[in-house]
Amino acid sequence: MARSFASSFERPSSGAAALTRVYLDYAGFSPVDPRVVAVMRPFLEGGVGNPSALHSLGLEARASLDGARAKVARLFGGAPVGVIFTASATEANNLAIKGVAQRASGRHVVTSAIEHVSVLNPCRDLEKLGYSLTYVGVDADGRVDPGAVERALRRDTAVVSIMAANGEIGTLQPVAEIGRLTRARSIPFHVDAVNAAGRVALSVDECAIDLLTLSSNDVYGPPGAGALWVRPEVKLAPIILGGGQERGYRSGTENLPAIVGMGVAAELARVERATESARLAPLRDRLLAGLLERVPGARATGALGDRRLPHHASVVVSGVKADSVLLELDLRGVAASSGSACNALTGEPSHVLRAIGCDLQAAEGSLCFTLGRWTTALEIDITLDVLPGIVERLRRLAP
Structure with missing residues (x-):
């Protein structure tokens, strides 16, 4: 196919x-990937329940959901419990930026001038609400200087968001160096890992990452699925309210076929x-x-x-x-x-x-x-x- x-x-x-x-x-x-499609097909053709249901089909669906969560977490070395499934990486970025900002005591956000619009636009939205934003510049290659990030940090900084790699010019960012700086100041560090995940080595522990965004389609999985991984100690406010799925952080019945496919795609990306x-x-x-x-x-x-x-x-x-x-x-x-x-x-x-x-x-x-x-x-x-x-x-x- x-x-x-x-x-x-x-x-x-x-x-x-x-x-x-x-x-x-x-x-x-x-x-x-055809191998992903093959695993997804039974979930599209019936015989699968709602992961929130208590009957046997629902329990099987829950097991498949949790299995996908573990596969996605293994791609970047995170704990499975931290994976929140979303409908896209755009939604995950919005949840990371706005979710952390709404729960933080500080009202200052640091990001770079070359982030994806799904990071920049939520930041601009926060500015309209009275938050202070610092947009760190880049050099001629599009690389963020960790020293510039360090100089931008303040006592009221709520979150720092720097992408792992830029999708327009291909430049990898020094996320491990930036992560060490934010960790030393106990400031949550968000990394948009779309483009980089599955292509370069990326570990949330080695890079001191607190929140990480992933796209299903970027690792040859189906569109319509994404994920935000969140370290347990990070406080996060939901931006979609409803039935309390995904531990209350992302309400709405989970798109199980796409999520299962994302899990398989993440596992293949990790291995290959x-x-x-x-x-x-x-x-x-x-x-x-x-x-x-x-x-x-x-x-x-x-x-x-x-x-x-x-x-x-x-x-x-x-x-x-x-x-x-x-x-x-x-x-x-x-x-x-x-x-x-x-x-x-x-x-x-x-x-x-x-x-x-x-x-x-x-x-x-x-x-x-x-x-x-x-x-x-x-x-x-x-x-x-x-x-x-x-x-x-x-x-x-x-x-």
Whole structure:
């Protein structure tokens, strides 16, 4: 199932030869692993009860829910009891930021200028309620300086939220160093681990993380499920009220098929992380090097090498608009993106690119290629073959 979507398949073309479809937008949407679908299927076809019910089918459902909770927790070395299932990583980020802020005595929040909008917008909402916010800047690679975070901390700081890795430019953040600083001051530390979980080693104990956000689809699980892991001593207020599911932190009947799938996906990601990352990193480097060599005026965004996500390649290309390049790529069978799919809905210039010093013209030519479980070397070569000609043609047509 996922193979036919995510990897190469034959598609009609206007020429004599068939066109190979290439998918390089795994950060936007990851195909669900067929092994995950196989485990989910019985939960979709019936014979499963509500996890809150007292009859045998409900007890079986509860056991499956708790099993998924344990699998998700093992991905980052946390206690299973700390896992709160949500409908998305966006919801989990909102619960982390607003939930901690509402229970804390202090009214100051520290975050970075390049966080996902599902962190930044709850922070802005808190500002409207009278909270004080500090947005820590980044360097030209998009890396947060732990020293800047330390200088931003105050006696009334309620929570610090810094992502593990940026989905637009691929830069890994020094979360372990930041975690040591917040732990020394007993300030809750939230990490949005979407993009990083299952791709780089991440331990909540080693990094002194108190709250961690995870997305099901980002680890090849079904969309419609996410999780927030919370350390037991952290005080959290719910933002969705109702029947008291998920220990009262997230009311609403649990989406058991999606949660079971998320558990299987998390377990596969944990077991296969090292092998998959070792396979993808050379493909990433091959793509980045090829883009910089074959496309005049292209320059990489974000950190390089081990300080970058192993599946992520991003560049800005002068003299073209990303939307036009992406449409031309799609016509030639290559799916990529210009950065965050969530930002694409607003049509606003990327706040991440602005934060690393890109001007508006450069940001308009931002391209992002994210590799995944079914990406092949052939797909990288196809992309490198078609992209330079597209850029050259669009530059000729530009006024």
